[in-house]
Amino acid sequence: MSTISEKIFSRASGKEAKANEFIMANVDYAMAHDGTSVLAVRSFKKMGLEKVWDPKRIVIPFDHLTPANTETTAALHHDIREWIAEQGIPNFFDVGEGICHQVLPENGFAMPGKLVVGADSHSCTYGAFGAFGTGVGATDMSEIFAAGKLWFKVPETIKVTARGKLGKHVLAKDMTLKTIGTVGAAGATYKAAEFYGDTITDLSISGRMTLCNMAIEMGGKAGIVPPDKKTFDFLEGRAVEEYEPVYADEDAEYCAEYDIDGADLEPQVARPHQVDNVCDVMEVAGTKVDQVFIGTCTNGRLEDLEVAADLLKGEKVAVRTLVIPASRSVMIEAIRNGTAELLLEAGATLGTPGCGPCLGGHMGVIGEGEVCISTANRNFRGRMGTGGQIYLGSPATAAASALTGEITDPRTV
Ligand SMILES: CC(C)[C@H](C(=O)O)[C@@H](O)C(=O)O
Ligand code: SF4
Known part of the structure; x- marks a missing residue:
């Protein structure tokens, strides 16, 4: 046993x-x-x-x-x-x-x-x-x-x-x-x-x-x-x-x-500054964001980039949007199958595979009072920059929010 x-x-x-x-x-x-x-x-x-x-x-x-x-x-x-x-x-x-x-x-x-x-x-x-x-x-x-x-x-x-x-x-x-x-x-x-x-x-x-x-x-x-x-x-x-x-x-x-009930599950968001401060996306929909970050070891894989590209296809992002593939091979695949092109055409920025701004080290930290919706795994106070606020969501929620400039239920775009 x-x-x-x-x-x-x-x-x-x-x-x-x-x-x-x-x-x-x-x-x-x-x-x-x-x-x-x-x-x-x-x-x-x-x-x-x-x-x-x-x-x-x-x-x-x-x-x-x-x-x-x-x-x-x-x-x-x-x-x-x-x-x-x-x-x-x-x-x-x-x-x-x-x-x-x-x-x-x-x-x-x-x-x-x-x-x-x-x-x-x-x-x-x-x-x-x-x-x-x-x-x-x-x-x-x-x-x-x-x-x-x-x-x-x-x-x-x-x-x-x-x-x-x-x-x-x-x-x-x-x-x-x-x-x-x-x-x-x-x-x-x-x-x-x-x-x-x-x-x-x-x-x-x-x-x-x-x-x-x-x-x-x-x-x-x-x-x-x-x-x-x-x-x-x-x-x-x-x-x-x-x-x-x-x-x-x-x-x-x-x-x-x-x-856990998967069938009735709504898109979820973790609000600042704890990962278990989770709610249905509708509860925070409309919150203005300054930056969208799609990447990290949580959600920087090909499937995640494809989900984002699918929502951004033929559209333009309303706020700065960073996309950082989790690895070289993810990036190569995203280039080969056209995902990278769709993201770039929509106005997203593509970064070197790696952690990026996830832990606030570089390449996309946020400023005092700024809000980021991120596909990462942690939204601790100050993690991506002192005085910043991090909301965590799926690549679909992040991409939908990139289109509107505010936290958005991906089912509504
Ligand atoms: C830098 C490292 C020790 C740290 C961790 O252990 O998780 C980092 O990857 C993080 O996500 O905060
Ligand atoms: S900083 Fe930690 S959580 Fe963020 S992508 Fe790197 S390993 Fe993952």
């Missing part, structure tokens, strides 16, 4: 692992990006260590401040590139390759049954593939760099079941925001979430990534969709090694259960 997390931790620790136990687990893949690798490498060097445990199992994408925004960032990037070369780490993704949580799945590092740990809180995204994906701090990452292992408390699991077919212009993001609004920003603290129901199985891989990406926004240690044919098809020719899918037992123990 085990949950997916208990089974993954049992394999990774080599002994039967049950919720609330402390175990030492072998990590399958470890990720740090330009932001966190700096600190992880510093702490690794402080330990007096020379070589990482296994260069092939470390993945380093540069995405947070790319291209470098200041001389300081450029110098830090330079140092990390040197360290990566010294260590012989083959999985290095430099400026323009994309956001870590897009790059790892695209390159087959997120696989069912694996323990994938990242020095970034949204590493829970890998749960979309049936992995236990979780974020740790940079010093914990240095321990993993050193020995490939880390202590974990095996999490309890909540079960979220979503049923019903989503309506027109109601997307995975709306379901995700609804789930966070229902569970609450701290409702799943140090717990894993397993997602079930036809609404979930109907989601594309991209939609499942949106959902699992935001598990941390309800405090979750992980968010996991049981792998199915869609998962296996996506991983075909992509998975970097063999994997074994893991499923929960019928009588697995859940500490809480939630039901």
Whole structure:
């Protein structure tokens, strides 16, 4: 009677692992990006260590401040590139390759049954593939760099079941925001979430990534969709090694259960400054916006850009609209299939694949008193610029709002 997390931790620790136990687990893949690798490498060097445990199992994408925004960032990037070369780490993704949580799945590092740990809180995204994906701090990452292992408390699991077919212009993001609004920003603290129901199985891989990406926004240690044919098809020719899918037992123990109604779901928006401050879009419709941002590890995939392009096709945006593809391959596909052209013709700005202004680093921060509707996962106070206000919504809601200059229900344009 085990949950997916208990089974993954049992394999990774080599002994039967049950919720609330402390175990030492072998990590399958470890990720740090330009932001966190700096600190992880510093702490690794402080330990007096020379070589990482296994260069092939470390993945380093540069995405947070790319291209470098200041001389300081450029110098830090330079140092990390040197360290990566010294260590012989083959999985290095430099400026323009994309956001870590897009790059790892695209390159087959997120696989069912694996323990994938990242020095970034949204590493829970890998749960979309049936992995236990979780974020740790940079010093914990240095321990993993050193020995490939880390202590974990095996999490309890909540079960979220979503049923019903989503309506027109109601997307995975709306379901995700609804789930966070229902569970609450701290409702799943140090717990894993397993997602079930036809609404979930109907989601594309991209939609499942949106959902699992935001598990941390309800405090979750992980968010996991049981792998199915869609998962296996996506991983075909992509998975970097063999994997074994893991499923929960019928009588697995859940500490809480939630039901989400997909059929009657309206487009959702999270109001400033908490992610669980969620409401139907109608409640905030008409709120003037200064900027629209479509991108991030939550909603910067091809499907998201296509949704936006479809709404903006042949029209002109009323406010500045930034579109930042989640990865180089998303951008290439968007160029190939005409999506990029539609967005540019409508007046949107296309940026280098990466995090963009998501965490307020550069490329599109907002000014004092400005309002942005964003497809990202966090709307914390000041995140995209001091004194700014962030509303979170789906790419459809963001694109509809771009057309009118105010928060708009995509079903009305
Ligand atoms: C910079 C990094 C540590 C951070 C995170 O862990 O989530 C960032 O990606 C974010 O989204 O705020
Ligand atoms: S896109 Fe945003 S949420 Fe995702 S990793 Fe980058 S900064 Fe963090």
